[in-house]
Amino acid sequence: MSTHVATAGVTQPRQYHGVLDWITTTDHKKIGIMYIVFALINGWLGGSLAGLIRLNLYNPDWHIVSPALYNQLMTMHATIMIFLTLMTAFAGFGNYLVPLMIGARDMAFPKLNAFAFWLLIPAAMMLYGSFFVVGGAAADGWWSYPPLSTAQFSAGHGEDLWILAVILLGISSIMGAINFLVTVIDMRAPGMNWMKLPLFVWSWVVTAWMLVLAVPVLSGALFMLLSDRWLNTGFYRPALGGDPLLYQHLFWFFGHPEVYIMILPGFGMISHIIPSMARKKLFGYKGMVMAIWSIGVIGFMVWAHHMFTAGISASARVFFSMASMFISVPTGVKIYSWLASVWGGVIRFTTAMKFALGFIFTFVLGGLSGLMLAVVPFDILVHNTYFVVAHFHYVLVGGSVMTLFAGTYYWFPKITGRMLSEKLGSWVFWLFFIGMNWVFMPMHLLGIEGMARRVANYRIEFRPLNQFISEGFIFMLLAGILFTYSIIKALREPKTAGDDPWQANDIELHLEWATSSPPPAYNFAEIPEVD
Amino acid sequence: MSLALLSSYAQQAGTSMAQAMAQAAAKGSAAPVRNAFSQPGGIVAIRAAAASLRAFVWVIPFILIAYILLAYVIIKFRDKGDGRKPATFHENNPLEFLWTIIPLIVVITVALHSYPTLTFMEFGGNNPALTIDVVGHQFFWEYKYPQYGIDISNDTLVVPANAVVDLDLTSVDVIHGFYVPGLGIQMDALPGRITNLWFKAKPGYYKGQCTQLCGVNHAQMLIDVQVVPNDQFQAWLAKHRTQSASLPAAPPAALPVAPTAARKARGKA
Numbered sequence: 001m002s003t004h005v006a007t008a009g010v011t012q013p014r015q016y017h018g019v020l021d022w023i024t025t026t027d028h029k030k031i032g033i034m035y036i037v038f039a040l041i042n043g044w045l046g047g048s049l050a051g052l053i054r055l056n057l058y059n060p061d062w063h064i065v066s067p068a069l070y071n072q073l074m075t076m077h078a079t080i081m082i083f084l085t086l087m088t089a090f091a092g093f094g095n096y097l098v099p100l101m102i103g104a105r106d107m108a109f110p111k112l113n114a115f116a117f118w119l120l121i122p123a124a125m126m127l128y129g130s131f132f133v134v135g136g137a138a139a140d141g142w143w144s145y146p147p148l149s150t151a152q153f154s155a156g157h158g159e160d161l162w163i164l165a166v167i168l169l170g171i172s173s174i175m176g177a178i179n180f181l182v183t184v185i186d187m188r189a190p191g192m193n194w195m196k197l198p199l200f201v202w203s204w205v206v207t208a209w210m211l212v213l214a215v216p217v218l219s220g221a222l223f224m225l226l227s228d229r230w231l232n233t234g235f236y237r238p239a240l241g242g243d244p245l246l247y248q249h250l251f252w253f254f255g256h257p258e259v260y261i262m263i264l265p266g267f268g269m270i271s272h273i274i275p276s277m278a279r280k281k282l283f284g285y286k287g288m289v290m291a292i293w294s295i296g297v298i299g300f301m302v303w304a305h306h307m308f309t310a311g312i313s314a315s316a317r318v319f320f321s322m323a324s325m326f327i328s329v330p331t332g333v334k335i336y337s338w339l340a341s342v343w344g345g346v347i348r349f350t351t352a353m354k355f356a357l358g359f360i361f362t363f364v365l366g367g368l369s370g371l372m373l374a375v376v377p378f379d380i381l382v383h384n385t386y387f388v389v390a391h392f393h394y395v396l397v398g399g400s401v402m403t404l405f406a407g408t409y410y411w412f413p414k415i416t417g418r419m420l421s422e423k424l425g426s427w428v429f430w431l432f433f434i435g436m437n438w439v440f441m442p443m444h445l446l447g448i449e450g451m452a453r454r455v456a457n458y459r460i461e462f463r464p465l466n467q468f469i470s471e472g473f474i475f476m477l478l479a480g481i482l483f484t485y486s487i488i489k490a491l492r493e494p495k496t497a498g499d500d501p502w503q504a505n506d507i508e509l510h511l512e513w514a515t516s517s518p519p520p521a522y523n524f525a526e527i528p529e530v531d
Numbered sequence: 532m533s534l535a536l537l538s539s540y541a542q543q544a545g546t547s548m549a550q551a552m553a554q555a556a557a558k559g560s561a562a563p564v565r566n567a568f569s570q571p572g573g574i575v576a577i578r579a580a581a582a583s584l585r586a587f588v589w590v591i592p593f594i595l596i597a598y599i600l601l602a603y604v605i606i607k608f609r610d611k612g613d614g615r616k617p618a619t620f621h622e623n624n625p626l627e628f629l630w631t632i633i634p635l636i637v638v639i640t641v642a643l644h645s646y647p648t649l650t651f652m653e654f655g656g657n658n659p660a661l662t663i664d665v666v667g668h669q670f671f672w673e674y675k676y677p678q679y680g681i682d683i684s685n686d687t688l689v690v691p692a693n694a695v696v697d698l699d700l701t702s703v704d705v706i707h708g709f710y711v712p713g714l715g716i717q718m719d720a721l722p723g724r725i726t727n728l729w730f731k732a733k734p735g736y737y738k739g740q741c742t743q744l745c746g747v748n749h750a751q752m753l754i755d756v757q758v759v760p761n762d763q764f765q766a767w768l769a770k771h772r773t774q775s776a777s778l779p780a781a782p783p784a785a786l787p788v789a790p791t792a793a794r795k796a797r798g799k800a
Contacts, residue, residue, distance in 0.1 A: 068747045141744045147722055148705040148746060153669075238723020244706060245721065278608065281621040287631075309708065309742075310719045311726035314653045318646060325638035329631060335597055336630045342604040344618025349609065357605060364597045368590050375641065377648045378583035380717045381567050381576075384708055384742035450566045450712030452742045455750035459738065461564050 026110035027521065028095050031117050033415065035092025038120060039085050046080035047480060049073045054470040060457035070456035071139035076127065078142035079162065082262065083169045084124055086400050090265040091176055093407055094204045096415060098180060100512040101198045103189025103530065105522040108182040112175050119172040123165040130161040138162030141454060143251055144225065146236035146244050151229040160229065163222045170215045177211035180204050191530035198510060199282065202289055203268030206296040210257045218254035221247055248310060252303035260299040262396060264292060266403030267334060270356050273410050274338050276504040277353035278345025284337040291330035298327045308379045317376050324374035331367050335360060351425030355406035358433045362398025366391060369444065387447025393440045405432065417495030417517045424486040428479050435475025442469050564738045565713030573732035575652060576715030582648035589641045656729025659697035661690060667707030667720035670748035681771045687755040691764035692734040700726045708742030711756055719743055732758040
């Protein structure tokens, strides 16, 4: 059956060359590459906004940017990093790797796949363009809580553009997610049964389910917000019978699963990299699959921990506190399984492995500060302070970004046929790892001392730590420059990587390493059989 | 801020208590921001910090175990070029069962341990000596003492020490967050709703700020709380009651420019 569907997908499209080829392509590999390049560009833009934020916070007396612009920078930094960088980067690797890993020739719906990618462009144009409309870009944080985000308090069209862009990005995500699900369900090579599925594919299956279930809720909440702004419907306005808390529940019903949407594919990557580099089979495959599913399911039952100080009932606090703690159990299982995978292995400290092991270091901290935040009395002491900023940057930078670095170093040879410099890679890793901890570790302290988040300036008492933090940003910036340089440099070199530069298939068969680097159009001349 | 210091202001300058308060506030701005861990300002902060530390004690071993194992595998299992063959095990059901069930028991313990404190923070403030309505505005706080007919805006919140103080919070515009780390309290103020918190504090000066992004001047929306002994509080009440009585019944609807300017002036004084 799989073979039949796969061959049916092969229709020879008209051939174009150069730019036109990229614009018209429905090839999952080219679309994947475009996603990844798009993510890298947006990572630079979003990171630059972070640089401006840190520069402004270096000294509360400097006022580099106005408070109004600061709020825009802060909002857009989050929006760009979440929706345009992390989600698209994982979508890119998913697009490139999932069909290869399951032995398919393309995604199930190649045209839908291309459409999902090209929707990102107008969305990005709306987001960046909104800086130049009257009133500037959206400035209400990426949660965009009403009433602040209603027409009464945010009259500018920046907010409208933001809402429309995020709805568009959501549509793109839903289309991508459905495509992933159908591809994996229907187009696995013969013999590739569910319990042989590589973990990166598994993690994308769960991620896709989460996207399909969570994103429509966000879209609905944002449509209601939009109609509140334009039609005065008052879903979120108490004076018109609405309630601002309704929005918070809807938003976080999406917002918390979103966190796992941004980390599960990264978990999947690590589960490939660690066994390859330790030259040992992954430990506890079944446990890993169960852990991903548990995270996916429990991830939908913890959203109100973002609202512990919003005046929810005591019983809601008790339930969501307990549920939030449960989710650290499957996460812990994954950490232990990775460590057990390394145990007894023979480790090659490639850059990919350095990032993978560095990821374990940072993610343990991010996960356990999350566990602390699930303790309601502690959350009350640090809610909406820099402790929370530290926590989610440990998860998103120490988690998602580190896994993306690891994944890039690991699969770059497959995607381009060329190796990234390991010498530069070592510099990239150490600069980024030190910079990342330098910047985000002291934020825990800043939060415990009581500095609120999302502030353009602060009480003078917080200045020493803020200056220290801002200085660390330079390391992350240098890592970014070296990383980008390393990619450009590698692309000018000959294609010498070979099919399986990491000898991954010596340990276990991985279809993506069984084909050439880069793989030919339609991946497999003959659909492989897996035994 | 000690009682002696406070009354010495009033005596030396021969000024009103309100002015003494303003001076105290200016003095207070040089004091560190207190937090519940280093300088807890009362039973709520103490209980919250203790609950946090209890949870932290459970969390530390997990950080240590993970980091020790990580360091161990990195050192022990690197490729030393001696041709060692990698191990081949990839499953161990009892081990996997253990590292699921033990953390599960631990997190249930941590959660259950925090509930008494949660209950205390939520319901422990019975028979409050004083109820204050806190109203969030863009970008200042308004404090109403309905028992005494006092209504002050953009000023230090003055409360008696060692008494249960109940805060009913709401907002007239957007959502604000009322956060005073030294007192161990944080609660959002939402339009159309009344949220509630309580505390019982030791005398002193406590700084906080708005924690829910509320617009352009969110960062300027600071909170200052002065906890004074009861006799001082009664004197403060007497002064403000007469002042409020002479004011028009309704407070000004909005103070568009003044709050920030006043804040800045006070910060520099």
